[in-house]
Amino acid sequence: MYSVERVPIPDDAGRILKKNIRGTIYVYYVYDRKYLPEKKYNLYKSTTIGKVCEDDPNMMYPNPNYRKFYPEKKKSNLIYADNAATTKLDQDAFEAMVPYLTDEFGNASQPYAFGVRARKALDEARGVIAECIHAKPEEIFFSSGGTESDNWALKGIALNDYDERAIITSNIEHHAVLNACKAIEMLEHPVAYVYADEKGIVTARELKKIITDRTLMVSVMFANNEIGSIQPIEDLAKIAHENGAIFHTDAVQAVGHVPIDVEKMDIDMLSASGHKFNGPKGIGFLYVKDGIDLKPWNHGGGQEKGRRAGTENVASIVGMATALKKNCDQIKKNSSYLLKLEDELLRILQSEGLDFIRNGAKKHIPGNISLSFAWSDGEMLLHRLDLMGICVSTGSACDSKNTQVSHVLEAIKVPEKYRTGTIRVSLSKDNTSEDVQKIAQALKKILG
Numbered sequence: 001m002y003s004v005e006r007v008p009i010p011d012d013a014g015r016i017l018k019k020n021i022r023g024t025i026y027v028y029y030v031y032d033r034k035y036l037p038e039k040k041y042n043l044y045k046s047t048t049i050g051k052v053c054e055d056d057p058n059m060m061y062p063n064p065n066y067r068k069f070y071p072e073k074k075k076s077n078l079i080y081a082d083n084a085a086t087t088k089l090d091q092d093a094f095e096a097m098v099p100y101l102t103d104e105f106g107n108a109s110q111p112y113a114f115g116v117r118a119r120k121a122l123d124e125a126r127g128v129i130a131e132c133i134h135a136k137p138e139e140i141f142f143s144s145g146g147t148e149s150d151n152w153a154l155k156g157i158a159l160n161d162y163d164e165r166a167i168i169t170s171n172i173e174h175h176a177v178l179n180a181c182k183a184i185e186m187l188e189h190p191v192a193y194v195y196a197d198e199k200g201i202v203t204a205r206e207l208k209k210i211i212t213d214r215t216l217m218v219s220v221m222f223a224n225n226e227i228g229s230i231q232p233i234e235d236l237a238k239i240a241h242e243n244g245a246i247f248h249t250d251a252v253q254a255v256g257h258v259p260i261d262v263e264k265m266d267i268d269m270l271s272a273s274g275h276k277f278n279g280p281k282g283i284g285f286l287y288v289k290d291g292i293d294l295k296p297w298n299h300g301g302g303q304e305k306g307r308r309a310g311t312e313n314v315a316s317i318v319g320m321a322t323a324l325k326k327n328c329d330q331i332k333k334n335s336s337y338l339l340k341l342e343d344e345l346l347r348i349l350q351s352e353g354l355d356f357i358r359n360g361a362k363k364h365i366p367g368n369i370s371l372s373f374a375w376s377d378g379e380m381l382l383h384r385l386d387l388m389g390i391c392v393s394t395g396s397a398c399d400s401k402n403t404q405v406s407h408v409l410e411a412i413k414v415p416e417k418y419r420t421g422t423i424r425v426s427l428s429k430d431n432t433s434e435d436v437q438k439i440a441q442a443l444k445k446i447l448g
């Protein structure tokens with residue numbers, strides 16, 4: 001595993017952290033000091049950079065994998081503006097994950113010290129995540145992402161209710177919720193839909209029209225993925241509770257981007273996904289308020305207090321917690337930066353005389369900009385921008401013959417003239433003013 005060629009140990013390496021026993025010889029490993037445990041959460045673990053030579057404490061056999069963690073950064077011309085689809089893994093999150101993908105690979109369910117260390121990392125991550133949304137650590141359950149959390153919340157409640165009380169959801173939800181609801185309906189469990197207004201807002205007034213004392217659960221997304229509109233979550237939760245229903249929110253687009261306080265907002269269940277806030281893909285969590293009787297959906301071992309079976313993905317959980325903490329600490333700063341970029345993009349498009357509208361509500365996820373261009377085609381725009389090295393997404397689903405407008409654009413009734421020409425530009429803190437200018441110029445070139 002270690003190179004045979006000796007190199008001097010760097011001055012800034014730590015070497016106090018760990019030792020292994022090989023026969024009777026103690027082998028000291030040297031660590032990059034950058035990874036020494038962070039005071040509070042202890043998420044930043046060490047990474048082995050080499051093994052100290054037995055006969056010379058100033059020399060080491062380097063770990064050849066170590067350099068792989070720091071690939072040479074290639075300068076890229078790509079402008080990535082599809083951050084609502086997925087985000088770049090944060091470097092600190094990546095580095096926090098590395099030990100759990102290499103040396104610290106223990107199973108968190110095992111009682112020996114090696115397993116207990118993995119368990120400790122899980123518990124710390126749970127605490128960090130809970131703090132970020134003002135929950136208790138024991139209310140956070142890890143899952144494989146937003147889709148699983150949504151399915152679990154909906155099916156775990158609905159399919160264990162033998163009284164056939166209704167689920168209410170909105171017509172602008174992500175398919176993780178809509179298709180889970182379809183599956184629930186197929187099992188002859190009632191589902192009702194509340195309609196969003198033209199800004200993509202589900203109002204308390206509309207919910208009041210259809211909620212009854214036979215409503216089991218209300219599930220309305222925190223923020224819409226296509227147009228960014230943020231829902232009046234506190235009002236909706238209040239109405240749900242007044243009618244004796246549980247309130248769930250798919251907060252996949254909101255967590256890490258806007259402040260969330262589940263206690264103050266009185267949310268019973270909340271879904272989140274790591275890769276939407278610079279964490280890794282394939283990991284997420286479901287917040288389940290103390291006292292909510294959510295049945296397991298994944299049956300198997302006793303992980304996650306018997307509620308979600310399956311060996312825990314320690315590395316990804318640690319990465320997700322690290323990324324979330326970092327994002328939450330910077331929400332204010334990131335939001336004002338992104339709102340400035342948004343303004344700049346809209347200003348240039350207007351000054352270039354392009355005929356477009358911006359979809360969604362004034363209160364929205366910073367950086368999520370849904371634009372509809374007159375008499376245009378979203379798919380064509382996406383592909384033309386792609387050829388120019390710009391990644392955005394479209395608000396329409398296309399087959400070879402027809403461009404179909406998405407259910408969200410349909411729901412908010414985008415006027416005929418703008419219906420098919422929609423793209424979503426979703427910016428992150430990594431985007432720059434130069435990126436925005438290039439996007440605007442590219443659109444001008446295509447449409448002007």
Ligand SMILES: Cc1ncc(COP(=O)(O)O)c(C=O)c1O
Pocket residue numbers: 084085144145146147148150174176221223224225250252253272273274282284
């Ligand atoms: C609002 C919303 N819910 C759920 C999901 C699904 O999350 P995941 O990709 O983690 O399964 C997404 C992903 O785009 C989303 O935007």
